[in-house]
Structures are given as C-alpha cells and as structure tokens.
Amino acid sequence: MKQAIVLFAHGARDPEWARPVQRIAAMISESAPALPVETAFLEFMSPGLDEAIDRVVSAGARQVRVVPVFLAEGGHLKRDVPILIDAARARHPACEIQLARAVGEDEGVARAMAAYAQSGLDG
Amino acid sequence: MKQAIVLFAHGARDPEWARPVQRIAAMISESAPALPVETAFLEFMSPGLDEAIDRVVSAGARQVRVVPVFLAEGGHLKRDVPILIDAARARHPACEIQLARAVGEDEGVARAMAAYAQSGLDG
Numbered sequence: 001m002k003q004a005i006v007l008f009a010h011g012a013r014d015p016e017w018a019r020p021v022q023r024i025a026a027m028i029s030e031s032a033p034a035l036p037v038e039t040a041f042l043e044f045m046s047p048g049l050d051e052a053i054d055r056v057v058s059a060g061a062r063q064v065r066v067v068p069v070f071l072a073e074g075g076h077l078k079r080d081v082p083i084l085i086d087a088a089r090a091r092h093p094a095c096e097i098q099l100a101r102a103v104g105e106d107e108g109v110a111r112a113m114a115a116y117a118q119s120g121l122d123g
Numbered sequence: 124m125k126q127a128i129v130l131f132a133h134g135a136r137d138p139e140w141a142r143p144v145q146r147i148a149a150m151i152s153e154s155a156p157a158l159p160v161e162t163a164f165l166e167f168m169s170p171g172l173d174e175a176i177d178r179v180v181s182a183g184a185r186q187v188r189v190v191p192v193f194l195a196e197g198g199h200l201k202r203d204v205p206i207l208i209d210a211a212r213a214r215h216p217a218c219e220i221q222l223a224r225a226v227g228e229d230e231g232v233a234r235a236m237a238a239y240a241q242s243g244l245d246g
Contacts, residue, residue, distance in 0.1 A: 003244050012197035020195045020227040027237035035241070067240040071192060072143045074135035100243055103236045104143040112235035113226045114150035117190040118158070120223055121126050 004061035011041030071104035127184035134164030
C-alpha cells in the first residue's frame with residue numbers, strides 16, 4: 001500500500017518559523033526517498049491539512065500518517081484537528097488516514113530535548 | 124559556578140499541555156540530580172519566566188541556561204523573550220543568564236522527530 005507522511009504544524013506569521021518543520025521533512029526524504037512527505041499548517045501558513053492530504057492521496061497514497069509537529073496536545077489537537085481528520089477521511093474513504101500523537105509526546109523526542117537542554121552548560 | 128536550567132514553553136489553557144515539558148524536566152533531573160531545573164511559561168500557565176529565574180537565582184544559581192521549549196523561533200522568541208531575558212539580567216547582574224536556541228532548532232531533536240514521524244508506518 002502506498003504510504004505518505006504529512007507533517008502538520010501550528011504555523012506562525014514569521015516565515016522562518018516553518019524552517020524546522022521543513023528540515024524534518026528533508027530528513028525523512030533523505031532516509032526514505034520513495035516516501036512522499038508534505039508539510040501542512042493549522043494557521044498563518046499554507047498549505048492547510050486538507051490540501052496536503054488531498055495532494056498525497058491524488059499522488060496515489062492509500063495510507064497517510066498525519067504527524068502533529070506540536071510540543072504537546074492542547075485544544076488544537078484535541079478539538080480542531082480531529083474535525084479536519086474526519087473531513088479528510090470522508091473525502092477519501094478508500095484511504096487509511098492515521099493521526100499520530102504529537103511529536104513532543106514521543107519518548108525519543110523528549111530525551112533528545114532533555115539532552116539538548118543540558119548540552120550548553122560548562123563542565 | 125552553580126548552574127540551573129529553566130525550560131521555557133509557550134503554555135496553553137489545557138493543563139495537560141504542560142506534561143511533556145514536565146517530563147523533560149524529570150529526565151534532566153534523573154540524569155543530573157544536582158542540577159536545578161525549573162519549568163516556566165509565556166502564557167496561560169505559571170510560573171512565568173521572571174519568577175522561575177528568580178527562584179533558581181535565589182537558590183544560588185550563578186549560571187542559568189534558559190531553554191525555549193518551542194518548535195521554532197517566531198515572534199515570541201524574537202521579540203517577547205529577549206525583553207524578559209534583559210529584565211532578568213538587569214535584576215541579577217551577578218548571574219550569567221544564557222538564552223539557548225529553541226529546542227526545535229537542534230539537529231538531534233529534529234532527527235528524533237523525523238524518526239518518530241516514520242515510526243508508525245507499516246513495513
């Protein structure tokens with residue numbers, strides 16, 4: 001089954017805000033060149049989640065993993081995002097659309113953040 | 124020189140939002156039990172950055188590393204946070220207060236997020 005990843009972030013007014021999200025997409029593409037990866041944003045930036053999902057499905061994906069590039073799960077992920085995911089599932093009934101936990105909830109990500117936090121201290 | 128870390132996150136209305144930030148603090152305390160770690164928030168949650176910095180300085184820290192637990196550097200980190208850091212430096216002239224880059228800008232963190240994003244796909 002053809003797979004795809006959509007990295008879904010909050011977005012911000014500052015265009016530089018998107019850079020880390022684009023860097024994660026580039027890292028995935030480097031390690032898995034055949035795996036389509038799109039970035040998508042809830043606010044301020046485009047494309048939105050609907051457009052990004054439609055794009056990978058149009059390109060043939062039948063299993064889409066939506067990965068929230070959020071530090072934690074608050075109102076956006078509990079309320080807004082499930083509505084968008086349900087709408088995408090209704091538009092693409094032949095496609096399996098998974099919503100992952102927020103990246104910040106992953107233990108490996110948390111460990112990397114803890115290591116980074118300690119990295120700059122002397123001694 | 125006595126050191127301390129302040130993990131500084133955006134904050135949200137949902138109390139569960141703080142959990143990943145608290146988990147990172149717990150991971151740091153586990154790996155470096157003598158290193159004081161505080162969490163602080165820009166909005167919605169407490170303590171604020173000023174209170175958290177004052178707390179570690181009162182406890183004897185003379186080098187404080189403020190680590191923004193933000194995915195990327197947008198308006199908050201470019202405009203709001205430097206003002207808070209400058210005010211903290213003015214309050215504590217004998218203390219070295221460092222402002223780290225946002226955790227999402229760190230390569231190790233980005234690699235962990237990329238690995239997590241790919242982890243849930245079949246095959």
